[in-house]
Amino acid sequence: MTVTLADVAARAQVSPATVSRVLNGNYPVAASTRERVLKAVDELDYVLNGPASALAAATSDLVGILVNDIADPFFGIMASAIQAEIGGPGGRAGGERLAVVCNTGGSPERELTYLTLLQRQRAAAVVLTGGAIEDAAHQAAMDSKVRKLADAGTRVVLCGRPPAPETGAIALTFDNRGGGQELTEHLIGLGHRRLGYIAGPEERTTTRHRLEGHRAALAAHGIEEDPRWTVHGRYDRRSGYEATLELLRRDPSLTAVVAANDSVALGACAALRDSGLRIPEDVSVAGFDDLPFSIDAVPSLTTVRLPLAEAGARAGRIAMGREEAPPGGIASVRGELMVRGSSGVPRVS
C-alpha cells in the first residue's frame, strides 16, 4: 500500500542501501545515481517512515518543550523562540527536527508523564520551561527522570527554571529574586510603606523567589510586613482581580500592589478601578515579566522585563548543541526594571 524504500530502490534500479544514503546524504553517492533516486522518490511520492528510521538509526528528530500553560504568552514567547532555534523546518537543511510543545498545565503528573513519553520517543533534546513545583517527592522523581534522559543521550535544558544539580541538565535560570527585590525597592524608593503582594500559586519556585525578593526589599528598608498583605492565587488576571479586592478588604490603606506577573497586575488594575481607585495616584501597581501587552495597559505597567525570547533562543541553541553550555552548566538571567506609568508616589493618607 504505502511506498517503501524498497519500492524506490526498485524503481531507481539501485539497492535500498543506496536510497537510504541518498536520503540521508551521509555517504558518497555518484551524482547520476543520486539523481535517479531522487527522481524515483519524487515520482512515487515517497515519504520516509519516521519510526522505522528512528528505530534503525537509534536516533530521533524530536525535541520536547515542556510548558506550564501554552495559552500564556509567557510560555508562548519562550516556546516560540526555542522552536525557532531548534530548527524545525526552516532551520538549516538536514537538521529537520520536530519541536514538540507539551502543555503540562502545571500538573506534576503530566510533567512526569510527558517526560516519559519523550523518553519513549528517544527525544534528541528536552527543554523544560518555567518554574518548578516545590514538592520533595515530585522533585526527586523529576530529577531522576531527567538524569535518565541525560544518561540516554538526550540533552536536557532548563529555561527559566532553577538548576537541578547532579542531573546533567543545563540551566538558564531567571533571577526572579533579584528582580522582585529591585521592583519593590523601586516602590519603596517612591515612598510606599504599605505594599500588598499578590503571589502566584504556592509550592512553585517562581512564586517563592519573587516573593522572597519582595520581602528582602522590605526587610532591607526596615519595613515590617503584615501577613495580611500577601495573598496567593493563580498566574492569571482573574486571580489578580479577586486577590486585589481581598487585599483592599483586608487593608484599604495599602498604597501599592505588587503582582506575581503582568496578567495578575492587569487584573489588579481592573479591580482597583472598579473600586474607584486611580492608578497610580491612589494605588501604584507593578507586574513582572513585561509581556507585550503590559506597555499598552493604561497606565502602562511598571514591571520587570525578562528576556524571554533571548533566553528561549539560547536554550534552544544549547539544546541543539549549537552553543556551548554556560560554565558549570548554570547561568542566571537577569531581569530589567521597567519603570512606567502604573507606579508613582503614594497618596498622602
Next chain:
Amino acid sequence: MTVTLADVAARAQVSPATVSRVLNGNYPVAASTRERVLKAVDELDYVLNGPASALAAATSDLVGILVNDIADPFFGIMASAIQAEIGGPGGRAGGERLAVVCNTGGSPERELTYLTLLQRQRAAAVVLTGGAIEDAAHQAAMDSKVRKLADAGTRVVLCGRPPAPETGAIALTFDNRGGGQELTEHLIGLGHRRLGYIAGPEERTTTRHRLEGHRAALAAHGIEEDPRWTVHGRYDRRSGYEATLELLRRDPSLTAVVAANDSVALGACAALRDSGLRIPEDVSVAGFDDLPFSIDAVPSLTTVRLPLAEAGARAGRIAMGREEAPPGGIASVRGELMVRGSSGVPRVS
C-alpha cells in the same frame, strides 16, 4: 545498554510477547503473570521504545497541531484546548498521545514541511488552526498533502480555517465574515459613517473574510468606502499602532477604527491616545477575537468573541474520533458581538 522488552521478559520468565501484551493490555494475561511482568518492568526501569513500537504496530501516538504563531494567545488558547482533548497524559488511560504543537510562523514552506514531518511520523491526527494562506500554488500543495495524510489514515481537522473540499479534512470554520459584518453594523448603528479599517496581512483567508464582512456592512448601509480607510498590517499590536497613525494622517475625520484583531486594536488605542484622542468620545475602536486581555483594556474593548477554547476542544475530540464530524464535514462557528466601552456614538464634527 538500554533495557529492552526481552530483558523484561527474561526477568519475568515469560516471553517477549507476553510482556508486550501486558503493556498494551489488549490481550488476556493471567493476573499472576501480569503482576510478575509489571514488577520486572518496574525493577528494570523499563521504558518502551516508541519508534520500535510504532514501526511494528504501524501506528503512532503523535498528534500534530499546526499554529501560525504560538506566542499569540489566539493560537495558544486553541492549542491548549485541543491538547487537553487529545488526551496527552492525563486523558483517559491507555490513550496516551503526544500532542505536537508546530509553529509555522505563517510561512507556507514551514507549513508544508511540518505536514511532511508529521506524515513521516505517521501521525494519528493533525489539526490545522487559523486562517489559510491564499496562494493558489501553495493551497494546491497543501490540499494534496492533506489528502495524502487523510488517505493514509491520519485524521485531519481544520480549526478556524476554511474548508478544504475533497481533501477528506473536517472543518470547523469561524464565521469571520459574519462577525466582521455584525461588528461594523454595530458601529454604523451608533452613527459612524467614516470608519477606518486595519486589516491583517494580505493573502490570508481570515484577513479577507473579516474585511469582506466589514465592507458588506458598509455597502448594506449605503456607505461608500474610501480606499484610504483601509490599511494592511501584521496581526500584532505594533502594527495596529502604526496603522492607526497612518489612518489618522490620511483622514483625521475618521470617527471609528475597526481592527483585524484585539492585539491590533490595542495598538490602535495606544496610537489614538498618543495622538491626544479620547476613546470612544473622539474615536471608537473595535477588535476581534475577544482575547482575555480585551476586557481589561481601558476602556474595555468592543469586539467579536470567538469561542476559541470550545472550538479547539471540539476539534480535538473530532481528531481523536471521540466526537462525530459535523454533517458534510463542515461546521461554521459563529462569533458573538461584545459591545463594551471602546465604542460609542461618534463625535459631532
Next chain:
DNA sequence: TCATGTATAGAAAGCGCTTGCTGTAACGCT
C-alpha cells in the same frame, strides 16, 4: 471417557529502515 472449548503463553515472522562489511571496477603509481 473422549471430543471440544476455553484460557493463556510462546514461537517466529516481519514492520521499514540503517550501516558495517564486502565486493568490484576504474584509477594512479612505480
Next chain:
DNA sequence: AGCGTTACAGCAAGCGCTTTCTATACATGA
C-alpha cells in the same frame, strides 16, 4: 605490468517491538 587506492554500490544483519498462528493445559459436556 602489477598492485595499492579510491569511489561506489550491494548484502545482510539487525534495531525492538507487535501479532498471527500454534501449542499446551485444563475445564466442560455428552
